[in-house]
Amino acid sequence: MMTRTAQSIDPAARFVLISLNPKAGRGSSGKLAKKLAAILDDRGFQAVIETDIDQIQFIASQKQASGDLRTVISVGGDGTLSLLLNTLNKETNICIFPQGTENVLAKYLGIKADPEFVADLIEHGQVIPMDAGQVTNDAGEKFLFALMVGCGFDGDIAERLANRRKGHITKFSYFIPVLTAIWKYRYPKMFVQDLADEQNSFDARFLFVMNIRQYALKLMIAPNADPTDGKLDACGFVKPGLLHGLKYFWQLWWSTHPRSKDYITRQAKSFRIHADTQDRVVVQIDGDPCTSLPITVTTINGRLRLLVPQTFLEDQEA
Numbered sequence: 001m002m003t004r005t006a007q008s009i010d011p012a013a014r015f016v017l018i019s020l021n022p023k024a025g026r027g028s029s030g031k032l033a034k035k036l037a038a039i040l041d042d043r044g045f046q047a048v049i050e051t052d053i054d055q056i057q058f059i060a061s062q063k064q065a066s067g068d069l070r071t072v073i074s075v076g077g078d079g080t081l082s083l084l085l086n087t088l089n090k091e092t093n094i095c096i097f098p099q100g101t102e103n104v105l106a107k108y109l110g111i112k113a114d115p116e117f118v119a120d121l122i123e124h125g126q127v128i129p130m131d132a133g134q135v136t137n138d139a140g141e142k143f144l145f146a147l148m149v150g151c152g153f154d155g156d157i158a159e160r161l162a163n164r165r166k167g168h169i170t171k172f173s174y175f176i177p178v179l180t181a182i183w184k185y186r187y188p189k190m191f192v193q194d195l196a197d198e199q200n201s202f203d204a205r206f207l208f209v210m211n212i213r214q215y216a217l218k219l220m221i222a223p224n225a226d227p228t229d230g231k232l233d234a235c236g237f238v239k240p241g242l243l244h245g246l247k248y249f250w251q252l253w254w255s256t257h258p259r260s261k262d263y264i265t266r267q268a269k270s271f272r273i274h275a276d277t278q279d280r281v282v283v284q285i286d287g288d289p290c291t292s293l294p295i296t297v298t299t300i301n302g303r304l305r306l307l308v309p310q311t312f313l314e315d316q317e318a
Contacts, residue, residue, distance in 0.1 A: 189276045
């Protein structure tokens with residue numbers, strides 16, 4: 001159940017900026033982006049495709065200031081959305097055109113990878129000011145995320161995948177990174193402290209901080225998470241090792257983990273997370289490696305203005 005009201009878009013805002021990864025421009029995503037731009041032009045919008053992130057930031061800022069910007073379209077996966085979230089100002093509306101591997105947020109919102117569907121969303125959709133999360137490391141670097149933070153084993157896989165990446169990611173791309181992590185990862189204990197309530201703290205060997213309830217493969221890690229409630233859900237499993245990890249994955253697959261004594265979840269506005277090791281413990285946000293522990297994770301209320309379909313709003317009211 002959403003705790004914020006959907007907002008209409010100014011009908012006079014007719015400029016649409018399509019953000020496209022330059023590597024994707026030569027493939028199917030580029031063709032679909034051009035098709036979407038043509039559909040929007042036919043409907044009376046001014047659609048422009050741009051691949052340079054600095055230009056995207058500049059154009060969006062100018063058009064936002066003049067009142068002409070309707071939305072910036074994120075053509076790609078969850079990592080592409082995360083890049084735009086960390087680049088654009090907080091007043092910018094973002095629309096997802098899912099072209100990634102998992103497209104976790106698009107699936108959560110019910111957005112289809114179809115140009116006509118996305119064009120309808122841009123023309124008739126409404127905006128929900130969803131929360132974002134913010135990771136701050138001990139160097140003072142700040143990183144915004146839309147979906148989640150994965151610490152430890154999950155971050156280790158994300159970093160190994162990024163180091164091997166040469167182009168578009170598929171599900172098979174995870175095979176070697178997962179096997180390597182299974183062989184080499186040491187499962188340090190991670191400590192999670194609610195900065196407003198020391199009693200609302202715990203430790204875990206597998207750890208996620210969720211803004212929405214689901215992760216890749218539609219795993220419902222945090223069944224009670226709501227990206228409009230001003231809180232994050234820290235979720236952990238307490239025992240280390242491969243066998244326990246496989247058991248926890250099985251529980252997540254069948255959504256039985258909330259009944260497990262090894263599963264812990266806490267809600268808060270801010271958490272401090274550190275590990276009991278001097279070794280580097282990797283942190284990933286929205287599927288991409290970001291930094292390492294220790295970190296502080298905080299909710300930023302209403303930071304992500306997303307176009308959502310009417311079906312999503314109706315589901316939240318049901």
